[in-house]
Amino acid sequence: xxxxxxxxxxxxxxxxxxxxxxxxxxxxxxxxxxxxxxxxxxxxxxxxxxxxxxxxxxxxxxxxxxxxxxxxxxxxxxxxxxxxxxxxxxxxxxxxxxxxxxxxxxx
Amino acid sequence: xxxxxxxxxxxxxxxxxxxxxxxxxxxxxxxxxxxxxxxxxxxxxxxxxxxxxxxxxxxxxxxxxxxxxxxxxxxxxxxxxxxxxxxxxxxxxxxxxxxxxxxxxxxxxxxxxxxxxx
Numbered sequence: 001x002x003x004x005x006x007x008x009x010x011x012x013x014x015x016x017x018x019x020x021x022x023x024x025x026x027x028x029x030x031x032x033x034x035x036x037x038x039x040x041x042x043x044x045x046x047x048x049x050x051x052x053x054x055x056x057x058x059x060x061x062x063x064x065x066x067x068x069x070x071x072x073x074x075x076x077x078x079x080x081x082x083x084x085x086x087x088x089x090x091x092x093x094x095x096x097x098x099x100x101x102x103x104x105x106x107x
Numbered sequence: 108x109x110x111x112x113x114x115x116x117x118x119x120x121x122x123x124x125x126x127x128x129x130x131x132x133x134x135x136x137x138x139x140x141x142x143x144x145x146x147x148x149x150x151x152x153x154x155x156x157x158x159x160x161x162x163x164x165x166x167x168x169x170x171x172x173x174x175x176x177x178x179x180x181x182x183x184x185x186x187x188x189x190x191x192x193x194x195x196x197x198x199x200x201x202x203x204x205x206x207x208x209x210x211x212x213x214x215x216x217x218x219x220x221x222x223x224x225x
Contacts, residue, residue, distance in 0.1 A: 001170070034211055036154075043203055043215040044154065055213060087154055091210040095169045096144075098154040 002027050002090050006099035012107040017078050021102045023071040023088035032092035035064055035073045038101075039084045047086075048073065078104070109133035111143075111204050111216035118222050119194050125221060129187040129204030136182050137162055142207035143187040145178065147200040148218075155200075159207060160187060196223045 003026040013019050023033070031051040036044035046055040048064035051071055061076040075082055083106050088099040115127035129143060136143060144159040158178040160166045168176050177190040187204060201220045205212035 032210070038154075043218050044212075045215075046211070046213045049211040049213070089154070089156070089212075094167055096156045096159070096210065098146075098156060100153045 001095060002029060002093045002097050004088055004090055004097050004099035006086075006088055006102050008102060009100070010103045010105060012105045013078055014107045015078050015080055019075045019078055019104065021073040021086055023066075023073070023099050025069045025071075025090055027093065028068045029090040029092035031067045032090055033064075033066065033071050034089045034091065035062075036087045036089065037082075037084045038087065044087060080106075109206050109214040111206060111214060113202060113204050113216045113219040115202075115219060115221065117220060118224065120225050121195055121223060123194050125189075125191040125194050125198070127189045127191075127202055127204075127219065127221075129189070129216060131185050131187070131204075131206065134206060136160075136180050136185070136187070140209050142210070143180065144205050144207050144212055145187075145189045146203045146205060146212070146215075147198075148203070149197075149200040157202075158189060159210075194223045199223045 005024045007022045033051045035048040038044045052064045063074045083104050085101045085103045087101045111131040142159050142161040145157040148154050158168045160178045160180050175192045180187045199222050201218040203218045204216045206214040
């Protein structure tokens with residue numbers, strides 16, 4: 001099973017800051033990597049797929065990069081609505097696995 | 108507009124079988140590349156991928172749960188059913204179904220909370 005490790009577990013940041021979240025795979029997943037945002041009581045929302053392609057309707061402040069085993073999600077200027085939990089997921093190797101999530105807290 | 112909605116019991120007893128139905132609209136599960144997957148999330152914990160069924164009837168299961176899971180589809184009724192046998196309190200979670208296009212889960216249902224307790 002491909003283990004996805006996200007870091008940090010929690011990040012305290014202020015609105016307007018630039019944030020970078022990390023996701024590492026235990027084996028190569030090529031570019032088959034997605035990022036999701038989840039707010040309390042809501043279903044996950046797809047942000048990025050193919051490691052770097054924004055999903056429909058996702059603001060340009062969200063960007064993804066990486067391939068193989070190391071990936072990053074960058075939010076260029078945090079808005080109040082961006083405080084949430086972010087998950088990465090690989091869809092290259094069965095079973096498709098999620099990371100443990102990174103929670104963005106308001107500092 | 109793609110929508111999905113999960114339905115099923117909110118409470119099951121240990122050892123019982125859970126049957127969840129995902130009813131969807133806005134797409135066909137006979138379209139090339141399309142699938143419907145199930146993902147769960149225990150309270151306060153991370154997402155766990157469970158199973159996926161494809162347009163061509165191929166299916167995939169999480170190896171750790173494969174012996175207890177069955178996923179089926181009814182294309183004419185726009186439904187996907189997940190059955191999970193021998194439920195345990197550790198299976199208490201919100202269960203989501205999601206549309207998949209080439210394995211990317213781009214649209215999700217609202218989720219349904221299932222509690223396992225005697």
